[in-house]
Amino acid sequence: MQRLTITIDDDLVAVVDAFIEAKGYANRSEAIRDLVRSGLEQSGNEVTRDRDCIATLSYVYDHAARELPKRLTQEFHDHHHLAQATLHVHISHDSCLEVTVLKGRSSEVKAFADHVIAERGVRHGHVAFMPADAASGPHGRGHSHSDHSHRAVKKRPV
Ligand code: NI
Structure with missing residues (x-):
């Protein structure tokens, strides 16, 4: 210190x-x-070394925008080694919110996230980085659930 x-x-x-x-x-x-x-x-660790990271990429887009959903799907398939999972929420008649967890070298993750955010028709794009070591330590790989529970997803009343 x-x-x-x-x-x-x-x-x-x-x-x-x-x-x-x-x-x-x-x-x-x-x-x-x-x-x-x-x-x-x-800042995507731009000023620090390139290292393994986990990031969440979130953005809103118009699903009716010409070719955009197709282009995004193709881009994610082209970067399937980075894109771990995507949550898709239909937030209104026209707009979709997607949140993707990206994992890989910070330079690659940042380049891909910047590319998606810059797509025409993609709005409110935001990427949040955390160092990969955030996933190790007491709550790391193969961690035990005996001492804590993961937050449960509440079911919407039917
Ligand atoms: Ni949608």
Whole structure:
């Protein structure tokens, strides 16, 4: 652990303190560490080394847009080694929301996510990265369920 001295203008400090209050952080250091981690993850680790990661890619698109659903399907098949699973939600008459879990080298995941987000007709595209080591440790591969349960998906009343 290293101690850093940084200078932040008053307005930003006020915003950070409001964030700390709202989230219930014990101190500024813990909050700022989380904000830095989150900023690095959101940037797709561009400034850090290329490494294994897991990311969620979410976006909205118009399913009636000409050729778009077909093009997206083709792109996901072309990158089937990255795309692990996709959730599709029909959010309105015309719009679909998709959330895909991507897994692979961060450079590849980022390039693919950027490509999908840039597709004409794709709106509100967003990719959130987490380092692959988020999947190891106490809750890692082959973890036991004896000490916790995974959140159950609530069934919608019929
Ligand atoms: Ni749909």
